[in-house]
Amino acid sequence: MGKWTRRAFITTGVLTGGALVIGIAIRPGNRANKVKDLIAGEDETVMNIWLKIAADNTITVVVPHAEMGQGTHTTLPMMLADEMDADWSKVRMMEAPGNKEYANYALGKGFILGDKEFPSFLIDTIDGLFLTITKKMSLEMTGGSSSVRFTGMFAMRVAGAAARAVLVQAAADEWQVPLNELTVKNSYISHLSSNRSEPFAHFAAKATDLSQPAKPRLKKPEEFILMGTSQPRFDIPSKVDGSAIFGMDIKLPGMKYAAIKASPVFGTKLIAVNESSIKNLPGVHKVVKLESAVAVIADGYWLAKTALDKLEIEFEENGNETVSQNDIYEKYKKDMDAAIADGDEKKDVKTGSVENVFKSSDQIVEAEYRVPYLAHATMEPMNCTALVTETGCELWVGSQNPLGFAVSVAEALDLDSENVIVHNQYLGGGFGRRVVEDVAVQAARIAKEVDYPVKLIWSREEDIRQDFYREANISRFKAALDSNGEITAWNNQFLFKHEPEEAPHIPYNVENQFIHYTESLTHVPWGYWRSVDSSMHAFFTESFIDELAHTAKKDPYQYRRGQLSNAPRFLKILDLAAEKAGWGKALPENWGRGISIHESFGTIVAQVVEVEVSEGNLKVHRVVCAADPGFAFHPDGFEAQMESGIVYGLTAALYGEITIENGAVVQSNFHDYQMLRMNENPKIETYIIKSDNFPGGGGEPSTPCIAPALANAIFDATGTRIRELPVKNHELKANARILG
């Protein structure tokens, strides 16, 4: 095949793309050497970039993902250790340094190629290709419910199995015995007939001279020892005694604190700052003017914050300061109408001919749905500590995307990105917010003005008002039903399309579909928000399906069931949720039950919600959640993620609403951007089934279903159809059920 140049990799990859094995995680050769200095301590042997073995037989797994409560710092080492047959009690974890060698190309592969098979002779090629691409994209990212699916499957398991293979080979060489007479257990290699047994560490140095197999044999599920068990998480002990260090908690010698205020109307430039009110204030050191923000540096955060509040700050006006939420919706509607009138709507799905069916159909149902902007409101407000010297910059921050942060800060300060070092810390919530590097760039620009480290802390108000928002959106439906009430045509128009690609798609057997979208530019910044597009499309499609069921005078569960014959995995999960919820059993007066199903990030989830509405008060009593993630590598962690996603989605469905007035966000803190609290927390039951499909994600897939299941339950209880979130804006009254 000859030598591949970087360019050749890319060309070949594109030509042959669309297929991939459970890829190799280690390029045989030199990458371990490149990272040796970054991760190895004394007497430690770096086996490959994902693991090292110490003289005392401790194995340290290098995890290229941030810990934000999803358990990735534990589950990924479990996957590696299991393939290696390692002694779990002697396995440790370290987060990968923010270094390009750790650009997560397993993640890149997963996102770009999915889980397809690929001929083995091209593995090296593809591996090089993805390493190149992900380095270029600076993708050391934690998001898209990807850790287990991609890093775990493509990197950790393969790295563990490959390391095991070379260790066993080294043992066979040393003892001069056949490979197949060796056994491996608890980090020891044994030769039973000669009664020899030595720890991995004994063979580690020799093993590194052997080339690691590109495609080692992976365990079958029945051989798993650790995978599929719920090992205690490594990060938890430090999170109960106050010792866990989040970005907010960094302490550095000589460090000072900064508070910041950015222009309330997104993107408008700073014109002037009157500093006279804080002149000579003791402990206040400097006012730093950024392009669209003002920061104050002081001895303490409170000093900085109170000084900042005293400043008179003038931002430019650029026309956006007159924009209100209603203007945005009016523009949306105008752009949607114009797209249809001009015939330039963007096609998402088109099968058959919806128009022909609509012309000849007796029963047509139309509805328009809306969702508002949403902020992430991570528990830990945005913050970043930066130290800028003549030669480089160091950042201490909790990031879902440390390499991206380094690249952006390097650009902002005109540094080589090699000279920006990110020390990633625990994340006090991510949910997609900590993918965006804005706070790191601000911190670096502020720290550049001084010769000491600066910890920049956003107020909660800043955090709510300077977010990258889940967009407000409108979704319009038109469907035709046949005489049995089954859907014969499905027309759906909405705005914007990000990911997951399949978010607006439906699993039901509908021959004629036209799903299309339109762009509508606003000045409000968009960002990944837990489950991204699925966070709204599941509400849209699964509420509208419910409307169709009621139009057809059918039970909403049975109605879905009857049109899922082409989607057996969906059917199974829907049935499980209905069965566990006791669907069809009588409920107390003023109670209602709603169901929904949606696939996102490779996991199918169905939920049944039970609510009570009395005298206008809503109580969410119970959520039954059934999930098919293929295989849950850490069942307890998966269950925790299902609950977490439900509470996150339920909070948004009940209360979540960011509105724009005068071009800026109205809400500012938890009093007007309300969170679900313990007294409102429903009883949540999670049921996981194993389907042997390629593993799906855990962090996001339970969020989409809760809003439609809730809205459908409210309809069941009251006859009020919620077509616009949040629920708090609706007056709910219990009355007789519309449909028996």
Added chain:
Amino acid sequence: MILKINGQIFEVDVDPSTPLLWVIREQAGLTGTKFGCGIGQCGSCTVQLDGIPIRSCLTPMQAATDKEITTIEGIANDTGLHTLQRVWIEEQVPQCGYCQSGQIMSAHALLANTASPTDEEIDQAMSSNICRCGTYSRIKKGIKRAAEELAMASTVKTDNNG
């Protein structure tokens, strides 16, 4: 000014109106107590003054100078973690963990006054603490289990004494 935190004396030199939160974090260096909202809405900054849970982000330092301040770093003792902390690990309660110091300090105050709280009492005591990861059901389970274990431990003690 003098502050007594977890039995230890700290001499601090800041404006007395500074919220206790920032003094605990920046002057005393105890970063287990978290900043979440600054307006007493989220409970991440919960500490105890003479055993009573308060929002340290709203409490001026001068209101705490004559009181015993207890933070998350101060509830374990020489023999190890507090029962709540141990149970929190066993039940794998935290996710991101940022709110958990505040959650544990609220739960700790609840159990000090109500040995065997009902669901409603737990809801009432804990509803001023927000958790964005949605660990509420595990927190509730953890509190109930800790209450049982503490009750058992005290029964054993009584038995031994009797």
